[in-house]
Amino acid sequence: xxxxxxxxxxxxxxxxxxxxxxxxxxxxxxxxxxxxxxxxxxxxxxxxxxxxxxxxxxxxxxxxxxxxxxxxxxxxxxxxxxxxxxxxxxxxxxxxxxxxxxxxxxxxxxxxxxxxxxxxxxxxxxxxxxxxxxxxxxxxxxxxxxxxxxxxxxxxxxxxxxxxxxxxxxxxxxxxxxxxxxxxxxxxxxxxxxxxxxxxxxxxxxxxxxxxxxxxxxxxxxxxxxxxxxxxxxxxxxxxxxx
Amino acid sequence: xxxxxxxxxxxxxxxxxxxxxxxxxxxxxxxxxxxxxxxxxxxxxxxxxxxxxxxxxxxxxxxxxxxxxxxxxxxxxxxxxxxxxxxxxxxxxxxxxxxxxxxxxxxxxxxxxxxxxxxxxxxxxxxxxxxxxxxxxxxxxxxxxxxxxxxxxxxxxxxxxxxxxxxxxxxxxxxxxxxxxxxxxxxxxxxxxxxxxxxxxxxxxxxxxxxxxxxxxxxxxxxxxxxxxxxxxxxxxxxxxxxxxxxxxxxxxxxxxxxxxxxxxxxxxxxxxxxxxxxxxxxxxxxxxxxxxxxxxxxxxxxxxxxxxxxxxxxxxxxxxxxxxxxxxxxxxxxx
Numbered sequence: 001x002x003x004x005x006x007x008x009x010x011x012x013x014x015x016x017x018x019x020x021x022x023x024x025x026x027x028x029x030x031x032x033x034x035x036x037x038x039x040x041x042x043x044x045x046x047x048x049x050x051x052x053x054x055x056x057x058x059x060x061x062x063x064x065x066x067x068x069x070x071x072x073x074x075x076x077x078x079x080x081x082x083x084x085x086x087x088x089x090x091x092x093x094x095x096x097x098x099x100x101x102x103x104x105x106x107x108x109x110x111x112x113x114x115x116x117x118x119x120x121x122x123x124x125x126x127x128x129x130x131x132x133x134x135x136x137x138x139x140x141x142x143x144x145x146x147x148x149x150x151x152x153x154x155x156x157x158x159x160x161x162x163x164x165x166x167x168x169x170x171x172x173x174x175x176x177x178x179x180x181x182x183x184x185x186x187x188x189x190x191x192x193x194x195x196x197x198x199x200x201x202x203x204x205x206x207x208x209x210x211x212x213x214x215x216x217x218x219x220x221x222x223x224x225x226x227x228x229x230x231x232x233x234x235x236x237x238x239x240x241x242x243x
Numbered sequence: 244x245x246x247x248x249x250x251x252x253x254x255x256x257x258x259x260x261x262x263x264x265x266x267x268x269x270x271x272x273x274x275x276x277x278x279x280x281x282x283x284x285x286x287x288x289x290x291x292x293x294x295x296x297x298x299x300x301x302x303x304x305x306x307x308x309x310x311x312x313x314x315x316x317x318x319x320x321x322x323x324x325x326x327x328x329x330x331x332x333x334x335x336x337x338x339x340x341x342x343x344x345x346x347x348x349x350x351x352x353x354x355x356x357x358x359x360x361x362x363x364x365x366x367x368x369x370x371x372x373x374x375x376x377x378x379x380x381x382x383x384x385x386x387x388x389x390x391x392x393x394x395x396x397x398x399x400x401x402x403x404x405x406x407x408x409x410x411x412x413x414x415x416x417x418x419x420x421x422x423x424x425x426x427x428x429x430x431x432x433x434x435x436x437x438x439x440x441x442x443x444x445x446x447x448x449x450x451x452x453x454x455x456x457x458x459x460x461x462x463x464x465x466x467x468x469x470x471x472x473x474x475x476x477x478x479x480x481x482x483x484x485x486x487x488x489x490x491x492x493x494x495x496x497x498x499x500x501x502x503x504x505x506x507x508x509x510x511x512x513x514x515x516x517x518x519x520x521x522x523x524x525x526x527x528x529x530x531x532x533x534x535x536x537x538x539x540x541x542x543x544x545x546x547x548x549x550x551x552x553x554x555x556x557x558x559x560x561x562x563x564x565x566x567x568x569x570x571x572x573x574x575x576x577x578x579x
Contacts, residue, residue, distance in 0.1 A: 049421055053578060067579045073423040083414040087254040096253075099246025100422040128257060144418075 001062045001152040001183045002027045008057035017043050019206040030178050032194050033187040035203035041187040042156055076150030080157050082137040086130040090121055090140045094147050101148040115143040118173050120166055134161045153184045171196045191227045247432025265444055269394045270451050276390055277456045287351035292331040301361050305354035327351040375544045384459045388538035389510045392531055395448055395471055396478045397503055399441040404482030404495050420577040430569045434479050441475030461545030473558040474534030480565035487572045506531040511539050533557040
């Protein structure tokens with residue numbers, strides 16, 4: 001699922017959030033959208049999925065313009081906050097979203113068992129979400145995004161609040177999915193997660209300031225420290241915070 | 244659509260307090276109303292001064308009478324002594340002094356009128372008959388249709404409105420719309436899911452009212468239930484629609500006075516053709532009007548399906564229009 005974003009603009013009220021964004025995300029890669037909080041990462045994700053309209057420009061996924069319902073069937077989305085039903089158990093949440101994807105009961109049960117193993121929630125699958133900790137909710141949310149085996153996975157800050165052991169496990173699984181042909185799009189502001197990705201783009205003040213393979217980006221920095229990426233265009237001193 | 248229905252029922256099953264409130268809170272309120280408006284058999288207290296013996300003796304059959312030997316002059320005589328009416332006569336005629344217009348003074352007047360009737364049977368007595376009569380003093384019987392309608396509408400409205408607001412703020416709505424589900428399925432699932440819960444509530448309320456509170460229903464109880472269920476479905480849709488204009492739970496609660504209270508005015512509490520400036524016509528915009536009018540016709544006038552179908556049709560059309568409005572409003576969250 002190759003994603004092409006062409007000259008996309010977006011403003012909320014008077015504030016320009018995205019300005020002339022053009023970006024290509026190749027199929028079968030883990031792509032990382034990097035940016036400080038408030039830089040427009042989530043807005044760009046939502047535009048790509050067709051949740052909100054653009055002010056100008058187009059987005060196509062696999063050659064089909066968004067929004068498109070057939071595309072949504074192939075996409076898995078994990079929003080920044082958990083977006084789960086508090087009164088339902090982990091299992092029931094999964095079942096509900098599987099139902100929206102018209103998954104058969106048998107497929108669902110097999111998928112759900114497997115996913116709950118991966119996110120380490122199999123033991124408490126019948127626990128109500130409202131009784132779960134923040135990290136547990138995050139893991140259930142990830143499982144929900146994966147329940148229909150999407151071809152394109154969109155994860156908005158997926159590993160915030162997840163402990164390092166589990167984080168490693170999740171990345172291992174994401175890479176396995178990538179090897180099976182899934183395109184994965186991740187946003188983050190945690191720098192060390194970038195090294196887990198294949199490609200990355202840096203978003204600042206509504207502009208893409210860099211886009212390359214992660215390896216090349218790191219090579220550009222003086223000391224191999226990924227945080228240096230944020231100072232790559234020497235603009236940050238002059239940066240004005242827009243509120 | 245079925246997934247949403249199942250999910251809503253699952254959510255309710257796991258949240259037993261909400262379910263309990265949905266089912267039993269209306270019963271509690273109805274029971275309270277039953278005692279407040281029910282048959283009180285109040286015996287009015289009447290004081291007399293300088294009235295003839297025959298009158299006093301007869302009055303004693305209708306009220307608790309106390310005789311004053313001196314004419315009480317104090318303004319607050321009635322209030323202090325807890326007496327509902329004072330009767331005395333002078334050259335002008337017979338005076339009756341009452342405290343204020345309320346059900347107690349009405350009972351006192353009724354007692355006095357009955358006494359007069361007994362003493363001097365009129366040559367040409369006026370005999371009043373209501374075409375649709377409910378049993379004697381029980382005000383609940385004649386107003387029950389208003390309360391049944393309003394109470395069930397109110398609880399369901401809050402339930403569906405709140406859950407929609409929460410769904411938007413927890414971003415589960417966005418997540419749901421990021422699947423291939425159609426907007427019609429979302430609203431349909433919602434209406435059906437909460438509608439089913441509301442239907443259960445309606446059945447519980449009506450059965451309780453009829454078989455426990457012994458509410459008088461002239462027509463068919465099944466037809467009443469049908470009307471209540473239709474009303475509940477419209478409450479779900481109104482709740483969902485209003486939630487779009489509410490940015491948080493508080494604002495939804497603030498919508499209650501705007502959405503619910505005006506509807507109570509059109510529920511039959513006030514005869515609609517007495518409302519000035521044609522404002523009565525607003526009743527056609529309120530789902531409670533269709534439901535309560537139909538309930539009134541069944542419960543008090545004993546009418547059947549053939550008489551009430553226009554109101555049922557009104558309800559159904561209302562639900563249909565709201566359904567389309569909600570489906571369109573969802574475009575705000577996904578353009579497809």
